[in-house]
Every structure is written in C-alpha cells, then in structure tokens.
Amino acid sequence: MEQVLFRHNRPDRSVTFEEYCAEGGFDALKKALTAMTPDEVQQTVIDSGLRGRGGAGFPTGKKWSFVPRNLPGPRWLICNGDEMEPGTYKDRVLLEKNPFSLIEGVTLASYALGVRHAFIFLRRDYETAAANLQAGIDAAKKAGLLGERILGTEFSCDIDLHLSAGRYICGEETALINALEGKRPNPRQKPPFPAVKGLWGGPTVVNNVETLANVPAIIANGAAWFKGLARNPEGAGTKLFCVSGSVVNPVCIELPIGTPLREIIDQACGGLKPGKKFKACIPGGASTQFLSEAHLDVPMDFDPVVKVGSRLGSGAIIVFDEGHCxxxxxxxxxxxxxxxxxxxxxxxxxxxxxxxxxxxxxxxxxxxxxxxxxxxxxxxxxxxxxxxxxxxxxxxxxxxxxxxxxxxxxxxxxxxxxxxx
CATH class of the missing domain: 1.20.1440.230 (NADH-ubiquinone oxidoreductase 51kDa subunit, iron-sulphur binding domain)
Structure with missing residues (x-):
C-alpha cells in the first residue's frame, strides 16, 4: 500500500531535514511557487476530495474557498494540533516521526490563501513533537523555504509554533482563536465565520495537522492520484487510524480510507486479545457513537460511517470486548x-x-x-x-x-x- 503521511518515517527516530528533501520533500512547494497560481493550488486540493482529518470531515479546498479575496488587511492560517480527545493520538505520532510534511503543507496552504503568517497551535504535552517542529521550522527557514521571498519568488511566509495552555475546548476552532489571542477559550458566535472574521478580526482558516500534512503529496502527484488511493469510490486518500482498547496490537497505522473496520482490527491490530470477543467500538474518537458487531464490515470513510449512525471523526478506534461494561x-x-x-x-x-x-x-x-x-x-x-x-x-x-x-x-x-x- 502506498504511504502518504508515513512515507518518510524511520522506525526509531524522526526523519532529518536532509533525508526529507532527498526523498522529494519540498518539491511540491517548489512546483507550486514556480508553476502554479494560488487558485490552481486551491483547485487541486478541491479536486482531490481531501476532507478535514480533525473530526468534522469538511472538504478542505472548499473551506479555503470561503476566504474572500478582496478583503483588506492580513489573513491567517492556524494548524490545530491541540489533540486532547481520549483515544486520539495520530497527530502526535505523525509529528514525532516527521514534522516536515506539516511544515510544507502549512506553507502550501498559506500560498493558496494569501497568508503571510501562519500558526501551529500544539498541545503543550507534546514536547517531542514541539521540539521536532521548531527544529524543522528553523531548518526550512535557513534553507530559504520559509521567511521572506521564498525560493526567490514574491511569496513570503513565516510559521510560529504556539504551545497551548490546555483544555479540550481549544480544539473548537473559534475557542482556539480566542486562546491564541490570549483570551479565555470560549467559542465565538457564528456567523461571522472565521473565514471572514477570525484571528484579530481577519480572514482565518483553521485546519488539522493530518489534513495539512496531506497537501504536499496532493500537489506533487495530482488530485486524481490522491482520490485513487481510497478503497471505496466516494473516498479520497489515506487515513491515520489509531486503535486502542482490547486488541493484541494497539497501533497508529496509515491505511487507504474506506478500509473495512473488521480488516483494521483483525489484520492491522492482530485481532482481539486472546480469549476475548468483539462487543463494540468507538470508531472516531470519544465524541462518536458506539458501533456494534453488526457494523464490522462498514468502510471506514466519512459517509459510510454516517450511514450506520456514527461518525469517522478523527479515526481513533477504541475497541471493547464482551467483558467491558x-x-x-x-x-x-x-x-x-x-x-x-x-x-x-x-x-x-x-x-x-x-x-x-x-x-x-x-x-x-x-x-x-x-x-x-x-x-x-x-x-x-x-x-x-x-x-x-x-x-x-x-x-x-x-x-x-x-x-x-x-x-x-x-x-x-x-x-x-x-x-x-
């Protein structure tokens, strides 16, 4: 199976900047800045079918398109890495192995949106991920891939890493914006939506870590390639599934979106623990509905999971056996x-x-x-x-x-x- 997000992973450490570049890293950014307009980058993401990997599953390129092009003043991009939902740990695993796909993805999204200053809002407890990201941002800037006039073009962009003060509510995009402004992280009234009035009153897009980390591969390989990675016809791309609970091998694994639930549990995780029988699971993190044994063959993609009464959410699968209340x-x-x-x-x-x-x-x-x-x-x-x-x-x-x-x-x-x- 072709890997997108885990393609550059090393078994026992984070990939280095030099290794990432040698394996095609930042080629998508070079392609976009020299051969594509911002609108073409945005349209490629729309055509790819990429949907938000943070939980809501909203089409990513469509979300970008809501940002008005004619509003004066700065606009902002925020990467939501405040991963605090029980059972969800995919973004941590991704960033501990490879911070560069996210950094490149944030820069590409900023180019598409006309953003000059982006933020990565990260859970404070993710110390290794934070160290990797800061080192990666510094390396990219030193190489001319961030900062002023990137690669000699007119496009300039900086990324700041912000460590969250905590609380799960910060994962709600407007609460996150308030927190980033130094306010109490209460959600804001919508409308106006962040795409029109967000951070410091400017147009703002908030995307998840996994979502943005997919963007470099989409720009490098094309929308049709990304859609073709899915197991089901309505799907697009791969998905990080983090599985915990009563399985032999709890794991965070990248699989084609649309992979059946049964296959993830039985093959990727080695089945249930010895002597245990499947009873139920939460398919997409703590804020999704339980599924029963009758749902084991559902394709793990947004629409199929909704059809059986739950949500794909973050793709965090928590498995319960018959001994669990x-x-x-x-x-x-x-x-x-x-x-x-x-x-x-x-x-x-x-x-x-x-x-x-x-x-x-x-x-x-x-x-x-x-x-x-x-x-x-x-x-x-x-x-x-x-x-x-x-x-x-x-x-x-x-x-x-x-x-x-x-x-x-x-x-x-x-x-x-x-x-x-």
Missing part, C-alpha cells in the same frame, strides 16, 4: 466532557453534569426506568448548546442507547452492573 465506558467519557466544558452555555455546563449523575446512579444500581427517558431527552436537549462540544459529548450516549439499550436496562432491573458479579 459500556455504561461504565460511557460514564467515563461523560466525566471527561463534563470536566472539559468551558461552562459558557447552560445546556453544556448543567446538562453534562446531570447526565453524569444519572449514569453514576445507574452504574451503582440505583437506576430507574425513567432514567432512560431522561438520557434520551438529553441527547436532544444538548444539541441546543452554543457550540458542537455538547452534541459531540452526547454521541457515545446516543450510541449506547441506540445499540446497547438492553445493557442499560439490565443495570436498572438487576440493581447492579451485570458484568461485575
């Missing part, structure tokens, strides 16, 4: 979301706490039949929150009630967790 697992996730809420709006601030208390009561054996209706109500009520944080937090609960309601009901009728004796 999914009420307890859902409670664990809700505790995380309740703690990480910024508290800006009532549905999120109060609703998540209430859901947590209901699930705690059910898990302790004090649940009542009416609790099922209360939980269902809250999967709807929290959709009225100010941003996507609370609806995402309700996703595992929604999946629990849709696919494993019998397990919740058994907790209530037995007055205890049936898996704990």
């Amino acid at each position: 999914l009420v307890e697992a859902t409670l664990n996730l809700i505790k995380f979301f309740a703690r990480e809420s910024c508290g800006w709006c009532t549905p999120c601030r109060e609703g998540l706490q209430f859901v947590k208390e209901i699930l705690e009561r059910i898990e302790r054996g004090g649940g009542e039949e009416r609790d099922l209706d209360l939980l269902r109500d809250h999967t709807r009520f929290l959709s009225y929150a100010f941003c996507a944080f609370a609806p995402g937090a309700m996703s595992p609960l929604d999946g629990l009630l849709a696919n494993f309601e019998d397990e919740v009901r058994e907790h209530i009728t037995r007055k205890r967790c049936p898996l704990k004796g």
